[in-house]
Amino acid sequence: SIVGNVFGFKALRALRLEDLRIPTSYTKTFQGPPHGIQVERDKLNKYGRPLLGCTIKPKLGLSAKNYGRAVYECLRGGLDFTKDDENVNSQPFMRWRDRFLFCAEAIYKSQAETGEIK
DSSP, X not given: OOSOGGGGOTTOSOOOOOXXXXXXXXHTTOOOOSSOHXXXXXXXXXXXXXXXXXXXSOXXXXXXXXXXXXXXXXXXXXXSEEEOOTTOOOBTXXXXXXXXXXXXXXXXXXXXXXXXXX
């Protein structure tokens, strides 16, 4: 992200990003994404509407099983994808592998129930 989580800080009453300048030398290092939105739409078989997704919250405090349940509920409820918060990694109460397995189960279950690729 460009700014990070500062827009969510409760201590800030008002904040606005008014300008962003990225040095040309930096932008020259980015060759662009490996493919565009059409490839994503083709993979998901979703056309004529925005692709809808969310970041699972709360990012900390859920067990791997409950995290997977949140993923399932989001996908079953109509979202196309979910993502981990960038700060989530392997925590003692929610190991990466466990989270991965519960999330995979959630994806497969929601796909079977909705008939949609998630």
